[in-house]
Structure formats: C-alpha cells, structure tokens
Amino acid sequence: MKTSFLLSIIIVLTGCSLGTSREIKTAEKLLNQFQCNNIETNELAHSAINIYHEHALSTSKQKAVQYVESYKLGQALFKIPLDEVVQQQYEIYTTACESLGGVQSPTVKTNEP
Numbered sequence: 001m002k003t004s005f006l007l008s009i010i011i012v013l014t015g016c017s018l019g020t021s022r023e024i025k026t027a028e029k030l031l032n033q034f035q036c037n038n039i040e041t042n043e044l045a046h047s048a049i050n051i052y053h054e055h056a057l058s059t060s061k062q063k064a065v066q067y068v069e070s071y072k073l074g075q076a077l078f079k080i081p082l083d084e085v086v087q088q089q090y091e092i093y094t095t096a097c098e099s100l101g102g103v104q105s106p107t108v109k110t111n112e113p
Contacts, residue, residue: 020071026083027068030090034061036097044100056096064089 036057044050064086071082078085097103 023082024068024071027064027071027086030083030086031061031064031068034064034090034093036093036100036102039097039100039102050100053096053099056092057100060089060093060096064093 044054067077067082067085067089070077076082
C-alpha cells in the first residue's frame with residue numbers, strides 16, 4: 001500500500017515537472033521573438049502616445065523575462081500556464097512595436113503537438 005502510494009506521488013511529480021519544463025521551453029522560444037526592428041527613437045516625435053508605446057515595448061519584454069526566471073526558480077506567479085502569460089506580453093510588445101513603426105521578424109509557431 002505504501003509502495004503504491006509513493007509510486008503514484010513520484011509519477012504525479014514527474015508529470016508536473018515535465019509539463020513545467022515544456023512550458024518553460026515554449027516561453028523561452030517566444031522570448032526569442034521579442035524583437036522590434038527599424039525604429040529610430042531619435043527620429044520619433046516625443047508625444048504622449050509614443051512615450052506610452054516605448055514604455056509598453058520595454059516593460060512587456062522585461063516582464064516576460066522576469067516571469068520566465070521566476071518560473072525557473074519554482075515560483076508560479078499565475079494560475080494560467082507560463083507560455084500563455086508570455087504570449088500575452090508578446091502581444092502587447094507586438095502592438096507597441098507596430099505602433100512605433102517597427103517591423104517584427106517573422107514569427108515561429110510555438111504550439112507543439
């Protein structure tokens with residue numbers, strides 16, 4: 001009885017760690033896509049909206065990096081999977097990049113079967 005209980009706990013913990021590592025790998029692939037090209041910040045008008053987008057561009061990437069690092073340390077900050085949280089930050093980043101006239105590199109699909 002004790003052996004089967006310990007075996008089931010080991011299986012559950014192994015499954016959780018495999019799911020966690022898959023989320024981290026997917027999130028890290030997505031982090032590599034946080035690139036915004038062709039923005040000349042010294043040529044941008046310093047309007048309130050441009051300042052907002054510059055801030056969103058910077059903070060969304062910083063947050064995503066911090067979330068991945070926290071997750072690697074075992075700190076699950078959200079109830080949703082890490083890769084979904086990073087995807088949300090990526091969408092904010094993409095919108096800010098496009099609003100500033102930047103160009104994104106082609107995206108790579110992160111959904112694995």
